[in-house]
Amino acid sequence: MAEKPKTEENTIFIGGKPFMNYVTGVVMQFTTKGAKEVIIKARGKFIARAVDVAEVSTKRFLKEHHIVVKDIKINSEEFENKEGKKVNVSTIDITLIKK
């Protein structure tokens, strides 16, 4: 069977939920769901958390699964804040793959 197309399903958006929710999300993608690739995405202050999720998932929970960081991209997005002023927020995409 052909490789699954990359869908939103393989993407974990990091926000303010309990930390382990995100780690479990990443781990389950690779284990029970058989994903070959998972993208961890975050914006602004959640970027540090995205790195924590990637590190804890790969080094503590997926040690025997040979999951590695394939690529990390950073970027900026412009959005309007509550006062209608345009502000920039940084973003990060951390792509993990099964070797």
Place this chain on the structure above:
Amino acid sequence: MAEKPKTEENTIFIGGKPFMNYVTGVVMQFTTKGAKEVIIKARGKFIARAVDVAEVSTKRFLKEHHIVVKDIKINSEEFENKEGKKVNVSTIDITLIKK
């Protein structure tokens, strides 16, 4: 003349000082100091800030200098906290180069 060796001088460690201090540091490395490569390093909660510094430096202040992200590495460091307990902290190294 041979290319300068990579020294600590080309490394900017991100901490709690005013944001623009770091941006100015990166910009000056590439402009007045003629660096070919600058590494922005941060740990823990300062990781999001490191990404902001990289984005603002390259996209707002160094637009005409063709500075791009060459590589981003994430890792974990173990250290002892005040209670003597070993804890992990995530780290990021963002390498910028002059194209």
